[in-house]
Amino acid sequence: MDVTIDNFEQILPEIKQKIEECTFCSIDCELTGITQYKNLNSFDTPRIRYEKIKNNDNNFLILQFGLCLFKYNEGDKSYETNAYNCYLFPRSVNCKYSRDLSFSCLNSSLEFLIEQNFDFNKVFKKGVSFVSKDQEEILRHKLELDLEERSIPKGTLYPSKKEFHQQIDTLMTEIDEFVQNENETRKEIKFTEFVVRIFIEKNIRQKYQKRLKYENKFLENKERLMTITKVDSLDIKSDLDDFEKEIGFSRLIWFLSQSQKLIIGHNMMTDVMQILRQFFTSPLPENFEDFKSMTNSLFPKILDTKYMASVPPLKELVTNTTLGDMDKILSKDPFPTIKIENDVYSVNDEKLHEAGYDAYLTGCCYARMMHYLESLKGSRSTFEEFYINRLYLMKSFDTIYIDLKNFQEEPKRDNVFYLEFPSSWETQDLYDLFSAYGPIFIGWINDRSAFVGLQNADNAKKAAGQLVGVSGREYKVYFYSTFINQKNKSALGEKKENGKNKQIDKRKRNKGGTNQGAETTSDESSELKKVKTEENGSVNIEKPFEQNADW
Amino acid sequence: MDVTIDNFEQILPEIKQKIEECTFCSIDCELTGITQYKNLNSFDTPRIRYEKIKNNDNNFLILQFGLCLFKYNEGDKSYETNAYNCYLFPRSVNCKYSRDLSFSCLNSSLEFLIEQNFDFNKVFKKGVSFVSKDQEEILRHKLELDLEERSIPKGTLYPSKKEFHQQIDTLMTEIDEFVQNENETRKEIKFTEFVVRIFIEKNIRQKYQKRLKYENKFLENKERLMTITKVDSLDIKSDLDDFEKEIGFSRLIWFLSQSQKLIIGHNMMTDVMQILRQFFTSPLPENFEDFKSMTNSLFPKILDTKYMASVPPLKELVTNTTLGDMDKILSKDPFPTIKIENDVYSVNDEKLHEAGYDAYLTGCCYARMMHYLESLKGSRSTFEEFYINRLYLMKSFDTIYIDLKNFQEEPKRDNVFYLEFPSSWETQDLYDLFSAYGPIFIGWINDRSAFVGLQNADNAKKAAGQLVGVSGREYKVYFYSTFINQKNKSALGEKKENGKNKQIDKRKRNKGGTNQGAETTSDESSELKKVKTEENGSVNIEKPFEQNADW
Structure with missing residues (x-):
């Protein structure tokens, strides 16, 4: 429905x-x-x-x-x-x-x-329509203030010139009686001065809000006629109903x-x-x-x-x-x-x-x-x-x-590598590079870097030995853990820096996610040096562990 | 239409x-x-x-x-x-x-x-669809690079294992001949190794882009059959046409x-x-x-x-x-x-x-x-x-x-005032305050400040004398020029500050537009002191210069 x-x-x-x-x-x-x-x-x-x-x-x-x-x-x-x-x-x-x-x-x-x-x-x-719970609380608070405000009796408002005070009092008394008399739906009052009109309207708005409507016109003798009518529907209950409708x-x-x-x-x-x-x-x-x-x-x-x-x-x-x-x-x-x-x-x-x-x-x-x-x-x-x-x-x-109820450990990913390469590289180049280690899974970061995961974790050690830290090639291969450690360090460094606004932090973090991981730390350099280089083997990826088509 | x-x-x-x-x-x-x-x-x-x-x-x-x-x-x-x-x-x-x-x-x-x-x-x-001129230039540049790239003859790509090079050369020659022969629309080639398939596809993509389509299947004898067909419509002219259509x-x-x-x-x-x-x-x-x-x-x-x-x-x-x-x-x-x-x-x-x-x-x-x-x-x-x-x-x-062709002087606005007042003030309170100076025009800034312009500029001096710099009231009235000078000063101060990003500047400027103008500078204080206070006169605004209904 x-x-x-x-x-x-x-x-x-x-x-x-x-x-x-x-x-x-x-x-x-x-x-x-x-x-x-x-x-x-x-x-x-x-x-x-x-x-x-x-x-x-x-x-x-x-x-x-x-x-x-x-x-x-x-x-x-x-x-x-x-x-x-x-x-x-x-x-x-x-x-x-x-x-x-x-x-x-x-x-x-x-x-x-x-x-x-x-x-x-x-x-x-x-x-x-809809509102968020946050907004609803703000709006409800305003509504309550408004309703409360209305329930406080307020003194009549007067202009600075005292000569009109008596007339305004008289007219407001007439209006109060009109409001209290359930049989009356329409009331006419007359006066001549503009200032009286302004202050009658002000007092009506303050005391009766939208429950009264008024219209003014000039009569031939230069008198002003204000016609006041009751607006039944707009009472407090209706305000609350309207509020619920808007929620x-x-x-x-x-x-x-x-x-x-x-x-x-x-x-x-x-x-x-x-x-x-x-x-x-x-x-x-x-x-x-x-x-x-x-x-x-x-x-x-x-x-x-x-x-x-x-x-x-x-x-x-x-x-x-x-x-x-x-x-x-x-x-x-x-x-x-x-x-x-x-x-x-x-x-x-x-x-x-x-x-x-x-x-x-x-x-x-x-x-x-x-x-x-x-x-x-x-x-x-x-x-x-x-x-x-x-x-x-x-x-x-x-x-x-995502486990909503329990804490999840960050994955270790010993079988994952972070790579940097020339922007001309395509998926096939990555398949070629890892051809000796069975099916791979590629997560492109941008056109110059990617993660590569080996489906067969047993091949990780061999791949690491042959690829990680090899120098003099157009590509560089790092352990996933090296990348993450580097990224966390830069994130920590950013948190320490005060006085920068979020916008800047965010841009930096993004960059950290792509390039900064490339710089190896001193902790890692010894590890990188230990790695022995070896010529790449023949291509034997029959069924690459490609990204699932239904995603 | x-x-x-x-x-x-x-x-x-x-x-x-x-x-x-x-x-x-x-x-x-x-x-x-x-x-x-x-x-x-x-x-x-x-x-x-x-x-x-x-x-x-x-x-x-x-x-x-x-x-x-x-x-x-x-x-x-x-x-x-x-x-x-x-x-x-x-x-x-x-x-x-x-x-x-x-x-x-x-x-x-x-x-x-x-x-x-x-x-x-x-x-x-x-x-x-549409694009901006800026984007079009970037896209056209990419398209041109792409077309240029295609026109450069490129060497055949080979796997690292040399044993397949000869076979790849032979197959690519067959494919080149197929492309050049206008009478042929379909070509079948056979081989057994996966690596050959990968490199034939790579070479086809590099040399013929989308002008050739290929499909692979296994034959019963473990041979692979690649069927290559020509895609006529996707030539350079069509790429240019597509480009124009997307513009x-x-x-x-x-x-x-x-x-x-x-x-x-x-x-x-x-x-x-x-x-x-x-x-x-x-x-x-x-x-x-x-x-x-x-x-x-x-x-x-x-x-x-x-x-x-x-x-x-x-x-x-x-x-x-x-x-x-x-x-x-x-x-x-x-x-x-x-x-x-x-x-x-x-x-x-x-x-x-x-x-x-x-x-x-x-x-x-x-x-x-x-x-x-x-x-x-x-x-x-x-x-x-x-x-x-x-x-x-x-x-x-x-x-x-807005004069698109000529420089426009900033308006002087001697008949305009900047006001601050309690948030409970309504339009009528402003009318009341200026009642002695003829019709006014109000420009609300927020619920605590507004500009007020006098329709009759001749009344500006009188209003200034009676309202600007008066102390001990719930409102404060300033000359428009005082407000603008103060605002320009804060804007200038901001420009001098380096190392802040735009977001911050913008927020400050907005605030400058509302509150900072309230603080009088020493230049102004003497002027403010000179002003004599006087009791407000009677309300006589017959036809307030209200905001035009059609706006």
């Missing part, structure tokens, strides 16, 4: 009830942009990956949020599902509390969405968070980061561990189906983990069919990349994989425990998930 | 020809966002206004460019018009040269456009610039700045005078109809200068009707805010005003000379235009 400003307020109580009743829920987000992969690297550690995505300057938005609620019926082993495809847009027109907001779009992301028939006209016209979709997300339900997503790292930023706090925590504990406290049970399908025992069966292909694989033997009572999307609905449909597919994939595992052995909760709170890390050489 | 990727290439020659033949052309742009007015001030000088809009962090885009070409027929005193409503989008998918581009949107601007039925789906799907809409803008035609716009300052940024150079010049001379050299004849209607003699007749209302006023007496041969938009087409229609209306308004002026006296060229190269400055207290 599409959720827009036309039905959100009506449908919200129903969604909340379905959340409370559900066994699990699945989500999916469509964004105006994502961190471009060229800025990421297969050898990013979880922390580095988080920092890269977080520090991406772009201020993207979720424009469509898919939520699918699955309720398992033990009796007939079936699911009742409800899918909501929610259009989101930060509204400003006719909003009392919300404000102008600028956001970023990436051309390629919009091109991708429009190719999938995403309806931008609908989202800009009918998207439900909009965030109320649903916050309810979902409080529900502590199991939340399923597919390849959900970017979605989770954007949900935190858009509906809770911006900017995201500087520290990676803070991000993990924040995510864990807001959503204590998250499960990523891409991670689930990428580790044994399902890894061997699910040979392609893009959502659409994975769904096709899981629809066949040996995976059990699942019974859906009310199939919200028909099988032939080719709505891939509509958030509601993707959320629905994700939930179905989860259910099929879980029922399959149950059929093998053990209980659902044991499996969940194994998969839960691990976010899949795309295109990663070794660490394929 | 709507212009999209479906018809741009076909229609471009026609548009170019119409530009060459036209008497004048009118333009209009629809953007993803504009500088929010809360950041601007009625007392901004032309230079300050330029800097504020330029320094706006947001990276907005023109998504729709309206171009209307008016050709005057002296014989029957009629216009032939051609309106082009062009959809623009920086494409990246299937583009060889273009790249990912992130841009900003302002929620309120998108809400405004969608309310006018702007079709975002169409613009994202069918928008014509896209910019070619039209550059042609318009070179045509040196008279270009009419309505309230066109933001449009002009964005055109320069999007199609020529980004960021815009730091220096205001550089911006003026750049604009003048790119578009030597610009005319702003909002400026034209806002100065005598038309000012008295055109009481509302928003485009739609102005068009209605100019359609009646005393303005002459103009004869349009081929009315591209019918009168009842309520397409206001579609760029093509707005451009058409703007051109019609210009023609009616110009013919009216001609009917009064003098020649068209005399009038044009008076209005030309002056961009209307919105919501400005005194300087209502």
Whole structure:
């Protein structure tokens, strides 16, 4: 079901009830942009990956949020599902509390969405508004101050010239009586001086805010006529209602968070980061561990189906983990069919990349994989425990998930090397260089440097002996650990330097990630000297361990 | 006529020809966002206004460019018009040269456009690509290097093991012969070693780039079969064509610039700045005078109809200068009707805010005003000379235009004061304070400071005597000149400080604009002491000189 400003307020109580009743829920987000992969690297550690995505300057938005609620019926082993495809847009027109907001779009992301028939006209016209929890607190404080201010009785305001004070008092008394008399809806008062008009208006605004409306006109005898009418709808209750309306979709997300339900997503790292930023706090925590504990406290049970399908025992069966292909694989033997009572999307609905449909597919994939595992052995909760709170890390050489709950050691990577070479080098040149050591995995940093990981760690020692520290070649090969130590040293050096602003630090860090690692420290130089050079062997890479096509 | 990727290439020659033949052309742009007015001030000088809009962090885009070409027929005193409503989008998918581009949107601007039925789906799907002149130069340089690189004969590449060299030479000779034989389109070669495959592919890529395609498969006898086919379409000419296509809409803008035609716009300052940024150079010049001379050299004849209607003699007749209302006023007496041969938009087409229609209306308004002026006296060229190269400055207290051609003195503003007051103050409090000095004009800086200008400059001396430098009140009033001197001093101080980055400078400057002006210098203190205090007089502002509703 599409959720827009036309039905959100009506449908919200129903969604909340379905959340409370559900066994699990699945989500999916469509964004105006994502961190471009060229800025990421297969050898990013979880922390580095988080920092890269977080520090991406772009201020993207979720424009469509898919939520699918699955309720398992033990009796007939079936699911009742409800899918909501929610259009989101930060509204400003006719909003009392919300404000102008600028956001970023990436051309390629919009091109991708429009190719999938995403309806931008609908989202800009009918998207439900939202605010982050941070903003809501500021706005609510303002609202409370405003309401409090109104409840304090205030003295009448007068101009400096005393001759008008009596007249203003008389007129204000008339207006007070008019307000108190429920039978009257319209009041006319007369006076001649402009200053009286100004101060009557001032006093009305101070005392009755928008509950009274006034209009002025000149009469023929040069008298002024002010017509005052009551505006019933704009009372305090309505202000509170308006406020809740402007908080909009965030109320649903916050309810979902409080529900502590199991939340399923597919390849959900970017979605989770954007949900935190858009509906809770911006900017995201500087520290990676803070991000993990924040995510864990807001959503204590998250499960990523891409991670689930990428580790044994399902890894061997699910040979392609893009959502659409994975769904096709899981629809066949040996995976059990699942019974859906009310199939919200028909099988032939080719709505891939509509958030509601993707959320629905994700939930179905989860259910099929879980029922399959149950059929093998053990209980659902044991499996969940194994998969839960691990976010899949795309295109990663070794660490394929972020553990939201537990501390993760940085990978050692004895089988990884850092290389520098002329900018004319291509992938094939790296294959050639490492041809004697079995399949390799390449993580390009830029056109002059890259990480190279050996699939067969047993070959690392031989490769190190023949390549690391060899001089007089157009390339230089270093141990991964040498690179990291050097990088940490420069980072530490930067932290010690005070009085520089973040912008500068960031630029330096980026540079540190590419060039500075090249300079070997004195600790390393002895190690480098020990290495013996040897002529490269013949090319024998049959199946290079290339980057997975589905990433 | 709507212009999209479906018809741009076909229609471009026609548009170019119409530009060459036209008497004048009118333009209009629809953007993803504009500088929010809360950041601007009625007392901004032309230079300050330029800097504020330029320094706006947001990276907005023109998504729709309206171009209307008016050709005057002296014989029957009629216009032939051609309106082009062009959809623009920086494409990246299937583009060889273009790249990912992130841009900003302002929620309120998108809400405004969608309310006018702007079709975002169409613009994202069918928008014509563009690049700035800066980018085009970089890309063209790359393309030229690439083409040059291809024309240099290169030696065959070999693996380190010498045993395969002979075989590679033989196979490459076969391939060279295949390429030279025009009758052959497909070639099969056989070998067994993987290293041979790798080096044949490498040599093909180096020598023939994408003009050859290859596929490999294993034969039963463990031999490998490589099938090579010719890809005719991807020759150098096609690369150049692709390049021109990706330059896209910019070619039209550059042609318009070179045509040196008279270009009419309505309230066109933001449009002009964005055109320069999007199609020529980004960021815009730091220096205001550089911006003026750049604009003048790119578009030597610009005319702003909002400026034209806002100065005598038309000012008295055109009481509302928003485009739609102005068009209605100019359609009646005393303005002459103009004869349009081929009315591209019918009168009842309520397409206001579609760029093509707005451009058409703007051109019609210009023609009616110009013919009216001609009917009064003098020649068209005399009038044009008076209005030309002056961009209307919105919501400005005194300087209502930017003179693109001539140096403008900074306004003196003896009748303007800078005020500081408690944040509880409202507009009315300022009216009250200045009630004795006739109508005032207020330019809020923030909730604690503002500029106040007296409509009647004769009252400035009296106001200064009674308000400037008065102590012991909740407000403080300063001469405008005091504020500016103080601001210039802090700006100068900043320039002297080295080693700080721009970000910091900018923040300081902003603060200088609000608070630092409050601190009086020793030069001023004597002046302040001389001022005599006096009790405020009665309120007698009948018609406050309020901010114009149409801004």
